[in-house]
Amino acid sequence: MTKTIFLVDDDDAIRHSASFMLRHAGYTVKTYPDGVTFLDEYAPNESACILLDVRMPVMDGLAVQQALSDRGNKMPIIVLTGHGDVSVAVQAMKNGAIEFLEKPYEKKALLEAIETGFSRMADEEAQTGLKNEAVAKLTQLTTREAEVLDCLVDGMTNKAIADRLSISPRTVEIHRANLMEKLEADSLSAALRIAFMADRGRTQV
Known part of the structure; x- marks a missing residue:
């Protein structure tokens, strides 16, 4: 099964280099230049891992994360931070992000974080399936x-x-x-x- 990554970052160079690297690693990558565009275009029921930059114009990463939470988001979020944004990253983790990576991040660390995200999502989907099966039996x-x-x-x-x-x-x-x-x-x-x-x-x- 193809695994999809949503990369939300206002830096053209990072979007280009990261998406190239991730596609080469076997992922399907959709890139977005800002949080507003991402929120307008993504479908809430999609199954993907989100790479979210915290420093973006118009709408920062924390605001995007909150908007996703308000919509009942279940997709794992990995926060991408610049130097000095650790406090923001910690807040993102408190809000449910599974990991934060400081730029420039290592390929190995990024891929490990992404796989952790997909593993958690698979676990949740399995639990949801078991719950639905149990409810069906009880009916x-x-x-x-x-x-x-x-x-x-x-x-x-x-x-x-x-x-x-x-x-x-x-x-x-x-x-x-x-x-x-x-x-x-x-x-x-x-x-x-x-x-x-x-x-x-x-x-x-």
């Missing part, structure tokens, strides 16, 4: 089966569940067996993992 449950699952999430025994739902322990066992089958869970812990993945009951640890 198959009947109202009563979902109630039994919620009780299991609360750590209740079959007898306690029966008392809470005013049904017999045998009926609880039947609902429990049915929900386990629908969730494709071979154990209570597997069923609970699915529930937690879907944020049911409590946040997954």
